[in-house]
Amino acid sequence: MAVCVAVIAKENYPLYIRSIPTENQLKFHYTVHTSLDVVDEKISAMGKRWRIKENFTWDFCIPQKTTNYGYVTNSKVKFVMVVDSSNTALRDNEIRSMFRKLHNSYTDVMCNPFYNPGDPIQSRAFDNTVASMMVAAC
Numbered sequence: 320m321a322v323c324v325a326v327i328a329k330e331n332y333p334l335y336i337r338s339i340p341t342e343n344q345l346k347f348h349y350t351v352h353t354s355l356d357v358v359d360e361k362i363s364a365m366g367k368r369w370r371i372k373e374n375f376t377w378d379f380c381i382p383q384k385t386t387n388y389g390y391v392t393n394s395k396v397k398f399v400m401v402v403d404s405s406n407t408a409l410r411d412n413e414i415r416s417m418f419r420k421l422h423n424s425y426t427d428v429m430c431n432p433f434y435n436p437g438d439p440i441q442s443r444a445f446d447n448t449v450a451s452m453m454v455a456a457c
Contacts, residue, residue: 322338322343324421325401327396328437329394331397350385350401358397358399385402392425420448424449425445
């Protein structure tokens with residue numbers, strides 16, 4: 320079950336973070352930022368080749384009860400999903416499809432003429448997409 324979804328800007332500040340249960344939001348905020356170090360390390364290891372590949376997904380194990388997955392867009396916006404590691408039913412292709420769905424919804428937010436890039440995401444449609452992904456993963 321996905322317990323946290325975050326969208327991180329190119330400059331590594333959060334644009335959107337949602338977690339369930341909400342009382343653990345600070346813990347997940349820390350987990351997401353810890354994961355960014357791993358994502359940045361993977362991007363720098365690939366050098367300039369990272370643009371040629373399709374947007375990619377990683378899973379990285381930080382010793383906790385969760386598994387973290389990362390996804391980077393061509394504009395270097397990062398999506399991080401924290402999944403409860405007791406849920407072994409999620410396969411790699413399901414995680415990829417969840418990231419594609421999240422990326423499509425993020426693109427819709429960016430295409431909104433009233434959205435200023437770099438501002439926190441406050442879209443009801445984007446929030447509903449994230450909520451449905453968290454419920455679907457349960």
